[in-house]
Amino acid sequence: MSIDYVKPEQATGTTRYVGQAVDRVDGTAKTSGQARFAAEFPYPDLAHAALVHATIARGRITAIDTAAARVVHGVVDVLTHENAPAMKPAPKMSMLNLGSIASSSSVNYLATDEVHWNGQPVAVVVAETVETARYAASLVAPTYQELPAAVDFATEKHNAVPEKKGNPLLEGGADKGDATAALAAAPVSVDLEFSTPQYNHNAIEPHATTAVWDGDHLTLHDSTQNIGWVRKHLAQRFGVPEKSIRILSPFVGGGFGGKGRAWPGTLLAVLAARATGRAVRLALTREGVYHTVGGRTPSTQRVALGADAQGRLTAIVHTSVSRIARVGGLPEPVTTATHHLYAVPNIHLSHEVVELDLLTNTFMRAPGEAIGTFALESAIDELAWELGMDPIELRLRNEPERDPVSGKSFTQRMLREAYARGAERFGWRDRDPRPGVMRDGRWLVGMGVATAFRGSIHMPVHVTVRLGADGKLVVRCALHEIGMGTATAQAQIAADEMGVPLESVRVEYGDSELPRGVGAIGSAQTASAAASVLAACAKLRKAVLALAPPGSPLRGRRIEELEARDGGLHHRDGGQTYTEILTAAGRDHLEVEHKPTMLGFLARTVRDSRRWVKATTGAQFCEVRVDPDTGEVRVSRWLGVFDLGTVINARTAASQLRGGIVMGIGMALSEQTLIDHRTGRIMNPSLAEYHVPVHADIPHIDIDYLNEPDPTMPLGLHGIGEVSITGAAAAVANAVRHATGKRVRDLPITLDKLL
Structure with a gap:
């Protein structure tokens, strides 16, 4: 429906x-x-905390002068590695210990003089007002012994090593047939390199925590999207029974994965409350979120496709390099969608990772698939150009009956129906297949499609x-x-x-x-x-x-x-x-x-898992207008058609799906975290400089769905929060390719890449 x-x-x-x-x-x-959100619950005698962030990427604190901060009227305490009570170390990640998965890094904050990234908290100021705390924090003066640091992904990626096997949170590499030989023998092929930058979380509510100790009982108001795992983690770090911790989080102003772990702000608010005996609130500034909350890793990807003259795929090679931090993070499962999308006899998928002296990366809406589908679906589109074939026809010609890698059945797969409905509604038949010939006045017009994919759990x-x-x-x-x-x-x-x-x-x-x-x-x-x-x-x-x-x-x-x-x-x-x-x-x-x-x-x-593959899929249709003189790109129309099982609430489902598409448009056209390659400092840690889409950037987004229940799922429903960001960036890039004839392989698609 x-x-x-x-x-x-x-x-x-x-x-x-x-x-x-x-x-x-x-x-x-x-x-x-x-x-009420986490920073809005009143408590008597409430104190406020602010963080002091390291200004080097790697090294040791040789001295930390807190004298000027301590004499500010209203300051309650200044906690550093010299006087803070110790937390227990972060546990090593194990699926048998869900609290360990909520660990944001291996750093034991304020229990070490070591600095592991530019922005790491090295002190906490507690004061009577938030203004006083932030002012006093600006007066804390650490002195450092700097050590050599690796912070530039572009120059360090050659040091990448294969990811470790056996992590159940990740869909790893795969080999089927001989992809290298099949690629070399293919009558038609493309072999492309892609890159995506680092992306940062920008939920409307910055992370905030209000912590109150009563003996060994902790009450926590926290902007978390993972109460259970964070509760277990805090119990382990502070040495109290899990039942002694109560986390209240009735409303959270956006999450997208960035509020799924216990980040330094939460831990240090709890630590400050225990140290001072006061109720303590720590609400991060927007810049503080960039310094202490991880985002999506950058990536480089190679996608090589081989096909016969009729467009039937004979080989797929999809490899990636992503980054983690020396103190934690998970590799981005970039090739996840490639496991499942196309019928091909020869497949090679692999991931490599490089460790850098940066803040740990973390979950961000559709980890792996969001950036992996950009490369895969852009390459599929480019193969369609090489073949002189309609890109929808190419996809449907290679639609698998069973999972390409595992051979398992799909519990439900209606991509053909999604593309058919989408093509009709979007007016795909009106698309002139030639690049750069469709116009609306002075604007070049382009239309692109891409497949959306997200596994269901x-x-x-x-x-x-x-x-x-x-x-x-x-x-x-x-x-x-x-x-x-x-x-x-x-x-x-x-x-x-x-x-x-x-x-x-x-x-x-x-x-x-x-x-x-x-x-x-x-x-x-x-x-x-x-x-x-x-x-x-x-x-x-x-x-x-x-x-x-x-x-x-x-x-x-x-x-x-x-x-x-x-x-x-x-x-x-x-x-x-x-x-x-x-x-x-x-x-x-x-x-x-x-x-x-x-x-x-x-x-x-x-x-x-031995019987079948469960997933939500969809077809993304995008129309863009490109100014041929300035390179300005405007998304003018969008339609997403999804096979996502039963929809529970038509209004909230549409909102979720539109939100993911908006995020994908931002990924394609404007978002990127800029890191100083000398110091590891994030150079655009604010919404004034990190450009997320605003209302004027987004057209009406038309949403449709098949509403066919999956018989293996409760009520026949699948998750919908993440699927709509997948394929979105590729749909934009493919539309730009149609409008201009230029294939942009490095996100974001900025003016300079089209001129």
Whole structure:
């Protein structure tokens, strides 16, 4: 179905809310200012903290003068490696220790005189006001012994080494057939080098933490999108039981992966609160986010494609070099999409990494696929030019029946349908295939396409559902709201499953005291939580039926014979409301839980991974206008058509998909982190100099989706938070190639590269 909003009377069957464009249940709170974020919770005697950042890339602190800062009126304390209480070292990453995955680096902040990157926190000033703290921090004067540092990716990439094998968070390299020989023998081929720069996180809410100790009990208000793992990490670093830490994160102003780990600001706020005995708030400045929160690694990529004269691929070679820090970070799984997108008998995929003296890189929307699809889908487009073939036809000619590398089945794959619908809606048939001939006045016009791809994952979630005798339903789970409409989607699902009005459902989330949720990462939260909400509601319906009193039309019925609707359970011979049943049983409420075991989850995951590949896919259509004199590029039209299973909320789904496309347009045309190759300093650490798209840069983005449920997923749904950034940069580059005849292989596509 299209993104056009579904009216209630259009809903079919027993479903009343799933699929509709329901308003966000937290919309009023957010638009009226009632929603509180991490830096907005009041505490008596609250102090404020500010960080002092290193100004060298590598070395040691030989002295640190805090005298001028300490005499500023209102300063409570200045913590350095000379006087700060010690945290325990960061644990080594292990899948058996989820707290270790939340570790942002191996640095034990303020417990060492070593400096590992330009911007590393080397002191924390605590004061009565945020202004005082920041001013005093500017007076702290470290002295350093500088050591040689490697900070320039371009000059150091020749030192890259193959990535380590066996990391379950990454889809590694692959070899099938003999790609080198097949490439050399191919009648038609392209062999291209691509590069993408470093990208930084710029969520609308900079990272913030409010930390309060009461003995060994810690209350933390934190802008995190990963409550559970961060809680485990803090327990390990501060030597307290996990149950002694409560993290509250009801609202987060954007995440995109950058709030999935425990970054220095969170750790040092907790440390400062323990050291001073005060409630402490540390809200990063925008520049502070660049200094202490990782972003996406830069990359260089080679994509070589061989094909026969009819456009059937015979070889794919996709290799990459990315970077990590000497103190942590994960390689970017750049070739992930290439594993799955095209039917080809000979494949070689590999990753290399180089260690630099920079801040660790981290998850950023669609890690790997976002930049990997830029190179792959640009190369596919270039092969279409070499063949004189329509780029959509080339893709469809190489659409696989089974996964190209593993040979597994796809649980669902409807890319052909997505491209067919998109081509019709976008007017692809009107595209003149010749480069540089379509015009709108003085503007050159180009049209490009690219494939979107993002794998689907499913994680265990613990949920309780409580039904009151008043007919109200409460769903409780430590989920996250980072802008995607979490509570709204789960309320829609629960309302349908129990047959109650949406306004009768309340979802409690964003609190580690609630049943364990899942991080808002990997596009996994909605589907994972939905599975548990469905299971809990099924248990609840059975529990209600067991309370049916003598004489009830439900008595003796099997649950499969009943329908949940109109606030109760019903059979064709009659039914009862939940209020009637619970009241007759003398119960004021009924509560059930669903708590999947980790062992059962792992067993199912292993079984499924051996059987099939789950993924969300899509077709990106872009039209650009290029000024031939100045090289200015304007995106004038966009259509994304996605195969993403069942859509829970048409309005929030459209918002998520548009947001990813906007991020992809920024990646293509303007975003890049500039690093001083001498000092390792980020030179554009602000929204004034790091150019994210603004409203004037973005046309109306048309969204469509197939809305075909995946039978292997709960409610047939896949994650949608990340897929729409994939393929987006390539669609822009391919449209620019059509408009100008120039293939830009190094992002961003700036004026100088077109003139």
